Amino acid sequence: MNSRWNKHMYRALLLLSFLGINALVLIGIGSTFSYLNSGADRASMLHLAHETETTYLPKVHWSTLKNKGRDMEAQTLRDIERDYLRAWHLRHQAYRYSDASLSKDHYTDSAQTKLKAIIDFNKKRKISIQGTTLSHHPSLEFYSADGKLVVFTDSNVRIHEAIYQNGELLRQQTQPHGYQVMMLLEDGFWRIRHMTALEGVQSTQPPDGKAAIPELKVNTIKGLNYYPRDTPWELFGPLFSTKITERDFERIRKMGLNTVRVFVPYDGFGPDQLTKLENLMDIAEEKNLKVMLTLFDFYGDYDISDWSRTHRYAEIIVQGLKDHQALLAWDVKNEPDLDFVSRGESNVKAWLQELVFQIKNWDPTHPVTIGWSHPEKGSLLADQVDFVSFHYYLEPSDFPQAVAKLRETVPHKPLLLQEYGYSTYSGFWNLFSGSEQEQARYYKDMQQALEKEELPYMFWTLYDFEAVPKKVVGGLPWRRSPQQYFGCFDRVGRPKASYKYLISTAQDQ
Incomplete structure (x- = not known):
């Protein structure tokens, strides 16, 4: 009985398979015929x-x-x-x-x-x-x-x-x-x-960047790079909260700071995210804070065929926010020099120069800068931007010399230390060397150096983070773990030992 049943099953399966294959062949022939007769170019x-x-x-x-x-x-x-x-x-x-x-x-x-x-x-x-x-x-x-x-x-x-x-x-x-x-x-x-x-076409070369900076005294900037505690690098995602933003901006203002740097992601940034960004700007205005907007976060293509699309992305944001009272400046790209090896230095610099030109056309009122990863890169395109922004994560003792070299190469542009900081992570990956005391020492020395150099600053960052997305620094634990502990507040909102140096310096200025 079982043997006869199995034979019937096999025959049925073979018949169904035959019919299915023939159906697919006929569908494929029909689709091809239809396509060939559709005039497809x-x-x-x-x-x-x-x-x-x-x-x-x-x-x-x-x-x-x-x-x-x-x-x-x-x-x-x-x-x-x-x-x-x-x-x-x-x-x-x-x-x-x-x-x-x-x-x-x-x-x-x-x-x-x-x-x-x-x-x-x-x-x-x-x-x-x-x-x-x-x-x-x-x-x-x-x-x-x-x-x-x-x-x-x-x-x-x-x-x-x-x-x-x-x-x-x-x-x-x-x-x-x-x-x-x-x-x-x-x-x-x-x-x-x-x-x-045609002959005699009017030139549209980028401006030389030597005009006076409108409505900005760079030396007054004292602030930080901002992400919420629970959603770092996902500020404009589904968990965006006006209440959290209001709480954090109130905390920042009470520290005596006046500026926040906010990162705008390139991928997936649409009308809903733009509305959230406008809400953030409104809250900043209510709290008497200025906002530096960094465009093109997590963009790394730079291919010439992609330029016009990146321009339309930037144009929507710039045209939408250029009249907002909280807007301080445009930062074209965060640490683009890190893409020199993989994308070609000339390609990256050409893309940046054109974006500076385009942004100044859309918004001639607010200054434009580029956030370089090291002081020695600050001279790049310095004649195109309104002020030079650079990052520094090395020892405070070497900082004055780095600034002096940058001032030699860029003597006529205001400077901004746009990122600096120290992680309190202590674990296997740094031989248990991090601590709140070391972070406090770092900020004490850095704030003294900044005051002596008369440099504006934006430190990294407000909070320690529970988790850091892999897209930020990759999946390697010795890179991700330290990134979670740069805050001057810990994960539960408690001020760390470094807090007193940041707040006291901010209040004194």
């Missing part, structure tokens, strides 16, 4: 169209849409702008990978021939160009009565390019360009027919 096959819409986001401002004859329709304008930007993006991809076919579907045959000639020239000389456009200012000149041809001038196109030969960087530059563009409507989307460079 090469860009969609390579997912480049989607990539354009999500990563390539230059600023576009049409200065005029006046046209004799046919009026420009709103939907048509959106289509023209979309296909024009795709053409730029795929043109740069073609230059980068020396593959003219990547841009084939967004240029007419004659325009594609010219593009291919340039790429062939570069390939023979082993040249590749990584580039992107950051802003466009098109002005409509002609729109045909049949709605199939458009001519416009795109002035002041801000383009960044890095030119490589044999894998070595030759030069990297950001320059304005201008073009007269003709596009034709073919097969349902707009292709570039002609694109001619």
Whole structure:
């Protein structure tokens, strides 16, 4: 009986398997046939169209849409702008990978021939160009009565390019360009027919950073780098609490401090997080505290193709908060020099310089700085920022010499010690050498040095933390464990021995 039952089961399973396999084959054939008949272009096959819409986001401002004859329709304008930007993006991809076919579907045959000639020239000389456009200012000149041809001038196109030969960087530059563009409507989307460079384009180089710092006396800053006790590095997450923020900011103010530095994460920062940041700024204003906002926390790409997306992220925050009374300054990036080895020093510095330029365009009122990880890095891009910020976690005895060297290289910029501190962790990973007494000694010496050097400061940090996320310092215990004990308050909110040196110094100034 069991043997007969098993045979029936086997037959049933074989039949079901056969039917399932045939169904999958038919579905696959149908999907392929449907796709091949849908008119899918090469860009969609390579997912480049989607990539354009999500990563390539230059600023576009049409200065005029006046046209004799046919009026420009709103939907048509959106289509023209979309296909024009795709053409730029795929043109740069073609230059980068020396593959003219990547841009084939967004240029007419004659325009594609010219593009291919340039790429062939570069390939023979082993040249590749990584580039992107950051802003466009098109002005409509002609729109045909049949709605199939458009001519416009795109002035002041801000383009960044890095030119490589044999894998070595030759030069990297950001320059304005201008073009007269003709596009034709073919097969349902707009292709570039002609694109001619214009002469005499107005320059848009970054400012030299030598103007007086508006509404800020850097030497008055005395503050700390802030995270809540229970949600470090997750300040704007689901556990954000206005009550906790109010309690902490009241505590900070009672210490005699006047400034908090707050980190804005890059990934996952959306409208809900922006609302929480605005709430934090409101609380800071109520408590008579100023806020230094550090952008791009946990960002480390810097690839040129990603620049315009990072600009849109920063623009939303800067435009949304530039008029807030609690805002003190913009800090572009925390310790970007730590990415020099993995991402290339020239790439990181070029990205930073362009962000400084963009932020100053969006908000000319508030100063801009960069938080370097060591004093010796403070001279980098010093002519672009309004004041130089640096971090220091070495011995207090060596601090005056480090400051003196920085002042020699940057004699005309205000300085800010943006991070410093000492962990009270005592365990296997530091041979049980940490203690509250050692932290107190450190802060006593550092505060005396800061007073003597007349330097503003922001120490790390208010609380000891129960846990530190792996994304901060990785999973190695000898790195994570010390990071939990930098606070001047312990995990239950008790002041540590160092507290008296911080509060007394803050009150005296």
